[in-house]
Amino acid sequence: MMINVHGGDIYKHKDVIDFSANINPLGLPRGVKIALMDSIDLAVHYPDVRCEELCKSLAKYYGIKKNYILCSNGAADIIFAITAALKPKKALILAPGFAEYEQALHAIDAKIFCYRLKEEQGFILKEDFLNAVTKEIDMVFLCNPNNPTGEVIPKELMMRIIETCKKNKTILVIDECFISFLENGAEVSVIKEVERYDNLIVINAFTKLYAMPGIRLGFAAIGNIKMIELINKVRQPWSVSVLAQKAGVAALEQKEYVAKTKELIRDERSYLMHELLECGFQIYGSKANYIFFKGQKGLFDLCIKEGILIRDCSNYRGLEEGFYRVAIKGHEENKKLIEVLKRCQNGRNKE
CATH class of the missing domain: 3.40.640.10 (Type I PLP-dependent aspartate aminotransferase-like (Major domain))
Incomplete structure (x- = not known):
């Protein structure tokens, strides 16, 4: 049985940009x-x-x-x-x-x-x-x-x-x-x-x-x-x-909000997937408001040091260490995520 661990634990990981919980980046309507x-x-x-x-x-x-x-x-x-x-x-x-x-x-x-x-x-x-x-x-x-x-x-x-x-x-x-x-x-x-x-x-x-x-x-x-x-x-x-x-x-009355959400997610999904592929990560599925990918082991801890919280998926049944999920957020936050992932890939993260 998998350990009951979820994304969004900003109470344990403070002062981070949270990519681990798949929440609408537009915030509460x-x-x-x-x-x-x-x-x-x-x-x-x-x-x-x-x-x-x-x-x-x-x-x-x-x-x-x-x-x-x-x-x-x-x-x-x-x-x-x-x-x-x-x-x-x-x-x-x-x-x-x-x-x-x-x-x-x-x-x-x-x-x-x-x-x-x-x-x-x-x-x-x-x-x-x-x-x-x-x-x-x-x-x-x-x-x-x-x-x-x-x-x-x-x-x-x-x-x-x-x-x-x-x-x-x-x-x-x-x-x-x-x-x-x-x-x-x-x-x-x-x-x-x-x-x-x-x-x-x-x-x-x-x-x-x-x-x-x-x-x-x-x-x-x-x-x-x-x-x-x-x-x-x-x-x-x-x-x-x-x-x-x-x-x-x-x-349920927020129709314009939902339309803006779909437009934002579509554009930022395209950006993130392109950048992640450029970084050499393997992407699977990812048709909703999050990206599921395979990368190097230990990436979760490296990102935490950089103030980025991603979802380590190794505790999912059927997955091993090296699988991750990131929420699609606003463009500036997504750019920050890519910058951090590039540094982690190149071994230039903060000690």
Whole structure:
């Protein structure tokens, strides 16, 4: 089992430029800041346990029924609730992949099977994954785009996976937390498919796109009402604060902010990938708001000495030392990252 270590640990690593957490470089939208300030006095009340206003906004935004939505204290909250409620005995995950799936499955003593994404295949999910989804598998976790690789599962293959899971009576949980950073994210997403497939759960969060990880807000779309009832039975009440609910409603109105985000990420991804390749690094996937690459061992520590925090991916299942992930930030910060990486490559870093 991988060690529970994540990016964004600015509390341990102080006074650094943080490239380890994949957060929108535009920062918290102004409209969300205003909503938070305007609703601060509402904090004297208990939150709406049903998140009615937020669920209504999410339903309109994604074009699904309001009663199919469960709001949560971040994506991790709903992941743990899903496993605790549905209690899969055998589950299938990708390696490398997001740590919380495995952690949540271990918490209920599920037997975990891993489909290993191969470096020689660019860490791309292949069609033989369908063979791994056998009738004995109770639950499958997928992340699209995948974390940490940033590789996208094509819609056609994803639909075949959904069909295979349905045929085998397997619950399929798809994490789409980074999908909004794709140019064609709406086309790749399968969130609307929950209305057709009662074995499908789609997870998303406000964390990355709206730069609000400290607020903690996520949700799941589930077309199976009985499944929703089971999940609600294991959840604590009032898990989504008043402020988080108001922030979420305001965030969904930030269309210009999202458009600017996609433009910035597209331009800066191109810049970073070009520069990283020039430095001699091997890049894989990287279609979201982060770059996944292979470089020299010890690069994490060298960057820390230079005031740069990158994500060392060696603790991901299926990866070894030398794999890293960096968030796409603003141009000046990205230039600083490249300068530091060049110095590290040339052995001229600070002692």
